[in-house]
Amino acid sequence: MSPLLSARGITRYFGDRIACRDVDFDLWPGEVLGVVGESGSGKTTLLNCLAGRLAPDAGAVTYDSMAYGPVEVHALSEARRRLLSRTEWGFVSQDPREGLRMGVSAGANIGERLMAVGARHYGDIRHTALDWLERVEIARDRLDDRPSAYSGGMRQRLQIARNLVSSPRLVFMDEPTGGLDVSVQARILDLLRGLVNTLHLSAVLVTHDLGVARLLTHRLMVMQGGAVVEHGLTDQVLDDPRHAYTQMLVASILPV
Amino acid sequence: MADASPQDGGYNYAYLDEQTKRMIRRAILKAVAVPGYQVPFGGREMPLPYGWGTGGIQVTAAIIGRDDTLKVIDQGADDTTNAVSIRRFFAKVAGVATTTRTEEATVIQTRHRVPETPLRDGQILVFQVPIPEPLRMLEPRETETRTLHALAEYGVMQVSLYESIARHGRISKAYNYPVLVNGRYIMSPSPIPKFDNPKLDRSPALQLYGAGREKRIYAVPPYTPVKSLDFEDHPFEIEQWSECCALCGSSDSFLDEMIVDDSGQRLFVCSDTDYCERRQAAAEAAE
Amino acid sequence: MYVAVKGGETAIAHSLDFVADKRRGDRGIDELSLAQIDQQLGLAVDRVMTEGSCYDRSLAALAIKQARGDLIEAIFLLRAYRTTLPRFGDSQPLDTTAMLAERRISSTFKDVPGGQVLGPTYDYTHRLLDFSLAAAGERPTAPTAPADTARGLPRVGDILEREGMLEPPPEAASPEDLTRKPLTLPASRPVRLQNLARGDEGFLLALGYSTQRGYGNNHPFVGEIRYGRVPVSFVPEELGFEITIAEIEVTECDMVNQFAGSHDVPPQFTRGYGLAFGHSERKAMAMALVDRALRAEELSEAATSPAQDEEFVLAHSDNVEASGFVQHLKLPHYVDFQSELVVVRALCEEVEARRRQAALDQAAE
Numbered sequence: 001m002s003p004l005l006s007a008r009g010i011t012r013y014f015g016d017r018i019a020c021r022d023v024d025f026d027l028w029p030g031e032v033l034g035v036v037g038e039s040g041s042g043k044t045t046l047l048n049c050l051a052g053r054l055a056p057d058a059g060a061v062t063y064d065s066m067a068y069g070p071v072e073v074h075a076l077s078e079a080r081r082r083l084l085s086r087t088e089w090g091f092v093s094q095d096p097r098e099g100l101r102m103g104v105s106a107g108a109n110i111g112e113r114l115m116a117v118g119a120r121h122y123g124d125i126r127h128t129a130l131d132w133l134e135r136v137e138i139a140r141d142r143l144d145d146r147p148s149a150y151s152g153g154m155r156q157r158l159q160i161a162r163n164l165v166s167s168p169r170l171v172f173m174d175e176p177t178g179g180l181d182v183s184v185q186a187r188i189l190d191l192l193r194g195l196v197n198t199l200h201l202s203a204v205l206v207t208h209d210l211g212v213a214r215l216l217t218h219r220l221m222v223m224q225g226g227a228v229v230e231h232g233l234t235d236q237v238l239d240d241p242r243h244a245y246t247q248m249l250v251a252s253i254l255p256v
Numbered sequence: 257m258a259d260a261s262p263q264d265g266g267y268n269y270a271y272l273d274e275q276t277k278r279m280i281r282r283a284i285l286k287a288v289a290v291p292g293y294q295v296p297f298g299g300r301e302m303p304l305p306y307g308w309g310t311g312g313i314q315v316t317a318a319i320i321g322r323d324d325t326l327k328v329i330d331q332g333a334d335d336t337t338n339a340v341s342i343r344r345f346f347a348k349v350a351g352v353a354t355t356t357r358t359e360e361a362t363v364i365q366t367r368h369r370v371p372e373t374p375l376r377d378g379q380i381l382v383f384q385v386p387i388p389e390p391l392r393m394l395e396p397r398e399t400e401t402r403t404l405h406a407l408a409e410y411g412v413m414q415v416s417l418y419e420s421i422a423r424h425g426r427i428s429k430a431y432n433y434p435v436l437v438n439g440r441y442i443m444s445p446s447p448i449p450k451f452d453n454p455k456l457d458r459s460p461a462l463q464l465y466g467a468g469r470e471k472r473i474y475a476v477p478p479y480t481p482v483k484s485l486d487f488e489d490h491p492f493e494i495e496q497w498s499e500c501c502a503l504c505g506s507s508d509s510f511l512d513e514m515i516v517d518d519s520g521q522r523l524f525v526c527s528d529t530d531y532c533e534r535r536q537a538a539a540e541a542a543e
Numbered sequence: 544m545y546v547a548v549k550g551g552e553t554a555i556a557h558s559l560d561f562v563a564d565k566r567r568g569d570r571g572i573d574e575l576s577l578a579q580i581d582q583q584l585g586l587a588v589d590r591v592m593t594e595g596s597c598y599d600r601s602l603a604a605l606a607i608k609q610a611r612g613d614l615i616e617a618i619f620l621l622r623a624y625r626t627t628l629p630r631f632g633d634s635q636p637l638d639t640t641a642m643l644a645e646r647r648i649s650s651t652f653k654d655v656p657g658g659q660v661l662g663p664t665y666d667y668t669h670r671l672l673d674f675s676l677a678a679a680g681e682r683p684t685a686p687t688a689p690a691d692t693a694r695g696l697p698r699v700g701d702i703l704e705r706e707g708m709l710e711p712p713p714e715a716a717s718p719e720d721l722t723r724k725p726l727t728l729p730a731s732r733p734v735r736l737q738n739l740a741r742g743d744e745g746f747l748l749a750l751g752y753s754t755q756r757g758y759g760n761n762h763p764f765v766g767e768i769r770y771g772r773v774p775v776s777f778v779p780e781e782l783g784f785e786i787t788i789a790e791i792e793v794t795e796c797d798m799v800n801q802f803a804g805s806h807d808v809p810p811q812f813t814r815g816y817g818l819a820f821g822h823s824e825r826k827a828m829a830m831a832l833v834d835r836a837l838r839a840e841e842l843s844e845a846a847t848s849p850a851q852d853e854e855f856v857l858a859h860s861d862n863v864e865a866s867g868f869v870q871h872l873k874l875p876h877y878v879d880f881q882s883e884l885v886v887v888r889a890l891c892e893e894v895e896a897r898r899r900q901a902a903l904d905q906a907a908e
Contacts, residue, residue, distance in 0.1 A: 079407045086411075104419045111418055116411030122421055122487040144422050267627065296725040301622040306864045307871025331878045338874055340551040368878050386868070397854055399728050424890055430882035449882040469864045471725035495885045513881055527878055 002064055004029045004170060004202050009059035010049050012042075018226040019045040023059070025221060025231070029169070032196060032203045034217030034234060036210060036249070042226040043206045044174055050204060051091055051172045052081045066169070086113055090163030090171035094178045096155035099162070100147045106133065106158050107143045113166040132161040136191060153184035157191065164195065171203045177212060189215050210253055214238055222246045270317040271349040276300055280318035280473070284464060287475035292437030293405070294388050299471040309342055310468030312365050312384035316346065319380065319464075320363055325353045327361035332369035332510065332527035339367070356530050368431075370452040372509045372531040375461035377478065383446040385467040388474065390434045390444040410442050413485065421490055430495075436483045437476055445482075451494045451510045456482040499524040504535035566611045580604035589792075589821025590614055594862065595621030596722065596741050597628075598791050598820055615743075619863045625722075633718060635776040635785060639795050643692050644771035646822075649699045651764050651799055657696035662770065663822070692771065699767040700797050700814070709766075709799065709812045728854055735837055735857060736830075740818060742860030744826045750850040751832030758848035761835045763815065766799035770822050794819050796827035800835045803842045813842060 003026035010023040020042035027033050035043040048054035050061055052073045061073040065088055073081065085091065093099040100109055110129040111119070119125050130140055136157035138150075147155050156176065163171060176192065177185040193216055196203060207213055213220055213234060220237045222230040222245065230243040241247045268274065276298075283297035302310040320326065326346055330339040334356040342365060343354050355361055358373040367384040375381060391401045394412050404410065413434060420428045433450035437443045445456055446465060456463060456476065463476040476482060484492040500507040502523045509531060511524040526532035567574070581588055581604040591603040595618045603621055610616035646662025649655050661667075703709035713732060721737050730738070739747060754760055775789040798815035815835030817827035836850040849855055859865060 078403075082407060082409065101415070104415055105422050107422055108415045108419045112411050112415050115414035115418065116409065120414075120486075120488050122418060123489050125418065126422075271627075273627070273629075296727065298722075298724045300722070301619075301626045301863065303623045305619065305870065306867025307869075308867065308874070310867075331875045335551040336875055337551045337555055340555060344552075367874075368876070386871070398858075399854065425893060426890070428886050428890070430886045431879040447876075447879050449878055451882070469868055495882060497885075510878070511881075512877060513884065527881075 001029070002070070003027055003062075004031075004064050005050065005204070006062040007050060007059065008062075010046060010056045010061065011058040012045050012049055012054065012056045014045075018042075020049070020223070020226045023221075023228055025228075027170075027202055027204065029202055030200050031219065032201075032205060032217045034213040034220045035204065035206045035223060036208065036213050036220060037223035038208060038249075040225075041223040043223050045226075046223070047172055047174055047204060047206045051089065052076075052085060053091075063170070086116055087166050088169050090166075090168040092156075092159055092163055092171065092173040092176045094175040096147070096152070096159040099159045100155060102147050105144045105146055106138070106150070109147065109158060109162045110165050112162070117166075128165065129161075132165055135195070136161045137187075151184075153180055153188060156180065156188055160188075160192070160195070164199065164201075167199070169202060171201055173203060173205045175207055175209075176205070177209070178207075185212075192216060210238060210249060222249070267349055269350060270320055270346070271303075272300065272314065272317045276314075277318045280314055283473045284315065284318065284475060287464070287473050288462070288477050290441075291476050291480050292435075292441030292443040292474060294472040294474045297471055297473050299468050302468065304341070304345070306469035307386065308338060309365070309367060309384040311466030311470075311473070312367070312382050312468075313342060313345070313466075314468060315382050315464050315466035315473060316363060316365050317350070319382075320346065320350050320352055322351065324362045325355050325360055326350075327355050327358060327364045327530075328366075329364070329369060329371070329528075329530075330367040331512075332371075333529040335529065357534075358530050368447050368449075369510070369527060370448055370455045372526070372528040373534075374455075375459055377460040379461040381459075381461050381463050383448075383463065383465045385444065385446045385465050385472075386469075387432075388444060388465065388467040388470050388472040390432075390442050405441060408440065413442055417485060417487065421487070427486065427490060427492075433492075434485050436485060438480050439483075442485070443474060443476075443482075449495060449510060450484065450492070453482070453484045453492070454494065458482070497524060501526045501532060501535075504532045504539065506532070506535055566609070575608055577601050577604040577608060580607050586822060587612075587614060587617075589819070589823050590744060590826070591617045591621055592820040593823055593826060594618045594741055594743065595625065597621050597625045598789075615862050615866050619866070622863055632777065632779075634788075635778065636715070637773050637775065637793065639769065639773055639793065640698060641695065642769055642771045642773045642793075642795075643694045644696055644769045645692050646771065647693070647696055647767065647769040649765065649767045651699060651703075651766050655699050655767075656702075657693055660693060664824075696769070698797070700799075703766070703799070703812065707809070707811065710803075710814060712814065726857060728857070730853060730857060732834075732838070732841075735853070736816065736818075736834060738857045738860055739830045739833055742830070743862035743865070744823075744829065746860055746862070747829040747833050748825060750836070750856060751829035753848065754832050754836050754850045759836050759839065759846070759851045760801075761813075761815070761832075761844075762801040763832055763835065764799045765828070766797040766814075768794065768796045768824055768827065770794040770824070792821050794821065794823045794827045796824070796831045798828070798831040798835055803844075813838070 005027040007023055007025050011021050012019045023046055025033065035046060037043050045054065049056045055074050062070055063073055064070045065084060091099065107126055107129040110132050111125040114125055114128065130143055133140055133143055138154055138157055147158055150158060177188050180188065189212060195201065205217055217234045220232065220234045221228050222237065222243065224245045230237055230241065230246045237246060238250055241250050279298055283295045287293065287295045299311065299314060302313055304310055304313065326343065328339045328343040330336040333339065346352055347354055358364065358371045361379065363380045363382060364371065365382040389401050391404060391413060394416055395401050417427050429450065431449045432444055432447045433453055435443050435445055435453060435456065445453060458479050458481060460478050462478055465474045486492040497511050499511065501509065501511060503525055506526055510527045512527045514523045514525055516523050581600045584607065587607055588600055588603045591606055591614055592598050595603065602624065606617035606620040609620060644660060646664060647657065647660045649659065700709055704711055716733050719734050721734060726734065726738065772790045772792050774787045775791055776785045777788045778785050796817040800813045800815055802810040802812045813835065815831035817830030817834065819826040833850055833856060837853050837856060839846040839851040846852065
């Protein structure tokens with residue numbers, strides 16, 4: 001079995017500031033890899049490089065695609081990369097407004113990936129969209145409402161549904177619960193955990209919240225100043241941190 | 257043909273200089289070779305304002321010759337003011353024969369309608385187009401729409417149709433109804449009523465579309481499939497009237513609604529004046 | 544019995560007569576001459592030449608007379624005429640250092656080599672309507688000071704550039720012509736500048752103003768404005784050397800803007816550029832502000848405001864295009880409207896049918 005996603009030597013600058021440097025890892029099918037660190041640690045830049053949104057200055061990202069076999073993400077044509085990101089991948093943005101069409105209904109948002117690959121039966125599309133609304137625990141009578149009428153938590157659920165409707169194999173998540181109420185966060189985390197398990201998703205999850213990492217991820221990479229300082233099974237890294245920075249992070253979780 | 261300058265009192269044949277006509281013809285050839293694809297061209301300022309048909313006029317000027325017969329219609333009628341103005345323009349600068357009869361024309365320039373009389377092999381239909389980009393109202397950036405066409409990423413268009421059904425129970429687009437040309441490019445057929453879309457599918461005539469202000473030319477060669485977008489369970493439908501034409505009795509042409517008095521009395525009359533007149537003449541001859 | 548309205552041809556002929564009549568106005572009043580328009584409404588002539596992209600004062604004056612003072616209509620007339628003119632080549636780039644300047648000012652320094660030449664400007668007039676102008680037979684007194692023209696004034700920009708304080712001007716590039724090839728985006732700076740030079744003064748003024756109020760501020764200073772006559776040179780193929788074919792009046796504005804720098808390049812002030820025919824300072828300045836705003840991406844600035852949005856600015860700057868499309872709404876659209884009526888009526892019927900059905904269902908319970 002080969003890794004689903006491989007990163008080798010991912011390096012990216014902004015001007016002369018290093019955003020991330022020499023990042024290596026393999027992601028296996030069914031795994032959720034967490035990337036934690038403070039803001040400015042380079043984790044979002046790394047995520048964007050992995051998801052093909054940003055070209056690294058050095059290094060390569062390899063993805064084992066269903067459509068084309070193993071491909072180097074940044075060597076693909078723009079057409080293929082865009083197709084992959086609409087079918088085999090998902091990307092859940094921290095701000096759901098970036099990952100949704102705010103001006104069209106929830107149903108249209110969920111149905112778009114299906115329509116983009118040729119779905120042409122309105123009734124079926126609607127049925128699938130309703131199905132997904134239920135799975136992300138949004139009331140069915142909200143199907144024709146626009147996301148502008150949704151709460152922040154509902155918008156995030158909708159963004160998740162919009163991404164998962166195409167049964168992606170790999171989901172990139174950038175602080176999926178950032179900016180939400182604590183209680184809302186908890187329910188969305190539960191939802192995500194359930195979906196990842198039932199759908200056998202693989203994911204790369206960026207977060208500054210160690211609690212989120214603990215709940216959702218199997219393995220963890222800790223980043224500081226653009227470099228990976230520690231890497232291992234989540235429980236091990238959080239219960240027995242080796243690097244001074246990780247120890248500091250773990251120690252600063254407020255006891256609840 | 258030597259370029260005459262206006263100071264000599266003369267313009268080149270069909271107003272445009274030969275170099276410009278060649279440039280436009282090259283764009284037309286490219287357009288015909290890639291049905292439905294919008295070809296940028298170096299559109300010139302014309303003596304009529306942008307919005308008044310400068311694109312259609314440039315296309316017609318580039319293809320018209322002394323042996324042609326030109327028909328010009330606007331809203332289906334030969335005698336609306338702008339159709340009259342354009343026909344006079346070409347009569348003057350191209351010395352070309354003009355007609356109101358569809359079957360006699362070799363070149364038909366039109367705004368917002370396709371003639372009811374079926375077209376035949378050898379005829380050219382020139383459409384005046386205000387906004388050539390069918391995705392424009394969904395995505396205002398030309399840099400992005402260009403990419404969407406190149407990658408055939410048309411999800412956003414299907415989404416807009418879905419949304420229309422979700423909101424209104426049906427696809428509510430009434431004119432400028434988007435079509436898929438030759439199974440590849442989504443095209444705007446210009447603001448013709450959707451009633452006219454079926455006439456474009458595998459038409460024996462050559463269809464040329466000119467947008468002067470936006471500087472794009474596109475084309476549908478004869479016998480090319482043109483399919484109006486829809487859903488399997490919400491298939492494309494054309495308008496229907498319960499009335500028929502008050503002048504000729506037609507029940508299968510596009511009807512204009514005329515309000516004839518203050519109490520709101522209405523009459524319905526064929527929008528295609530030539531079609532209507534011919535039917536009236538035939539009815540009279542039969543009596 | 545309804546009879547289809549005909550007579551479009553006659554209606555048009557009559558409307559042309561009416562327009563000609565209105566244009567001439569009261570026959571008892573003297574007809575305007577082109578020389579009067581050129582001389583006494585000279586700034587209108589300057590604007591029409593600039594946005595019409597054609598330097599010819601009498602043609603522009605004729606256009607203004609024919610358009611009855613509607614400058615956008617006059618610009619359209621001049622552009623349409625320009626389309627028919629034969630082209631025999633591109634001139635050499637104008638050398639505005641060789642300008643015989645009637646006016647030259649800089650806001651960046653109190654004094655500059657060659658001096659601050661105030662020249663003819665409305666800037667220091669008091670905006671009080673001068674009713675003496677209403678009386679005919681005005682005999683203005685001759686200026687009390689001799690005209691302060693100067694040739695070969697050194698550029699303020701060159702001085703700053705020699706010090707390394709101002710970015711050098713862009714590399715010379717072969718010209719692309721928007722009147723021959725359509726605009727493609729992203730556009731190069733020369734194409735942007737051509738678009739802006741032809742662009743509507745009001746539109747550019749509003750956008751330039753918006754940058755000053757915070758919508759993409761680039762901290763402008765007027766490095767230099769100069770107005771005067773420059774020679775136009777051309778190299779005819781048959782001769783193989785440069786000859787002067789004309790002398791034209793232009794207004795040029797060099798803005799000095801927000802400095803930029805990076806790790807390796809020390810900070811320098813940046814440039815905005817504006818050029819217009821005749822004496823058109825407002826246009827040249829607005830153009831320079833917008834030119835600089837559109838360089839946001841090149842200078843690694845966040846492009847967040849309308850004046851920095853290349854597609855928005857360049858697609859909507861042409862008033863001939865804008866006027867045509869806005870006014871085309873007056874053309875008949877009744878067929879499309881009829882299509883919409885059909886749809887809306889059907890939708891209303893469906894809503895009404897659902898309402899009746901709901902009422903029946905409720906009554907049945």
